Amino acid sequence: MVTQKKYFFLNRFWRKESGLSGMFLLLIIMHFVLIPLFGSFSFFMVMLNVFWMLFLMAGIFSLATTYRQAILISIVPTLFIIFGWISVFYSTPFVLFTEISLTIATFLLLIVLVLIKVFEPGRMSRYRIVGSIIVYMLLANLWAVVYLFIYEHLQGAFQLTLPSFESNSWYANFMYFSYITITTTGFGEIVPLHPIARSLVQLEAIIGVLYPVILIGRLVSDINTDFPKIK
Numbered sequence: 001m002v003t004q005k006k007y008f009f010l011n012r013f014w015r016k017e018s019g020l021s022g023m024f025l026l027l028i029i030m031h032f033v034l035i036p037l038f039g040s041f042s043f044f045m046v047m048l049n050v051f052w053m054l055f056l057m058a059g060i061f062s063l064a065t066t067y068r069q070a071i072l073i074s075i076v077p078t079l080f081i082i083f084g085w086i087s088v089f090y091s092t093p094f095v096l097f098t099e100i101s102l103t104i105a106t107f108l109l110l111i112v113l114v115l116i117k118v119f120e121p122g123r124m125s126r127y128r129i130v131g132s133i134i135v136y137m138l139l140a141n142l143w144a145v146v147y148l149f150i151y152e153h154l155q156g157a158f159q160l161t162l163p164s165f166e167s168n169s170w171y172a173n174f175m176y177f178s179y180i181t182i183t184t185t186g187f188g189e190i191v192p193l194h195p196i197a198r199s200l201v202q203l204e205a206i207i208g209v210l211y212p213v214i215l216i217g218r219l220v221s222d223i224n225t226d227f228p229k230i231k
Contacts, residue, residue, distance in 0.1 A: 014062035020117060020131040027137045031175060039169035049084070053077055056106065059113040073109070080106045100149045107142040111135050118219070129219050136182070136211060143204045144171065144178040150197055157194035182208035 030048065038044045056077050064070035080102040087099045118131035148170055150157045160173065177190040181204050192198045 014059045014113075014117070018127055020114075020127045020134060023114070023134050024130050024137075027134060027141075031137060031141065031179075035169075035175055036172045039172040039175075045169075045171070052110075053081060056110050056113070059110070063113055063116055076102065076105050076109055096149075096153065100146070103145055103149075104142065107138060107145070111138050111142075114138070124219070132215050132219055135215075139204075139207065139211070140178045140182045141175065143182065143200065144175040146200060147174040147177060147197070150194070150200070154194050154196065157192065157197045159191040159193055161189040178204065181205055184208055 034044075034048065057074060060073050060077075061070045064073060080099075083095060083099040083102055087095050114131050114134050118128045118135070147158070151170065151174065162173070173190065179185075180187055181201055184205050192201045
């Protein structure tokens with residue numbers, strides 16, 4: 001791995017297995033407290049995105065084997081930040097499509113980095129199960145972003161019953177919708193109408209059912225096998 005300065009706070013989450021618990025706590029606070037209550041404040045959302053980009057960059061440089069590899073991988077989140085700012089001033093179809101493509105790529109990169117931690121060599125531990133839950137939450141976040149993009153650019157893609165609370169942003173609404181979809185709960189306040197929206201909802205529901213069975217189930221089985229070795 002690329003050598004890191006020991007005092008760099010964000011790298012601690014990536015260097016140790018116990019750091020997965022810290023990531024899990026951060027995601028819980030972000031998804032269930034900060035975004036629902038403060039998601040309507042654009043400045044707050046910008047700062048939140050900056051933090052997660054720094055977090056992702058720390059993961060890239062912590063897990064990369066060489067500086068060259070780290071720099072090459074860092075191109076994706078760097079372009080994501082650049083096009084995010086460009087889209088504020090120039091909302092052309094090319095810029096918007098590039099931005100959502102880079103957003104998806106950035107989320108997938110973060111998911112891959114967490115999975116590397118989950119499946120890195122070594123004994124099985126409870127932290128790896130926490131890591132698999134983190135991936136589950138990141139998948140919900142990814143779909144929320146995609147749903148929001150479709151809602152904003154495909155008229156009538158979703159039918160929404162909006163809550164009366166001013167703190168609810170569109171992002172918070174679709175984060176909520178993504179969670180009830182990936183857990184196959186489906187309360188019905190948000191209904192997909194466009195064929196693309198419905199296909200994505202079906203895909204997320206399938207992943208929401210299969211992911212815990214396949215990945216988390218396997219990890220639980222492994223940790224039971226190595227139970228005497230766990231600290």
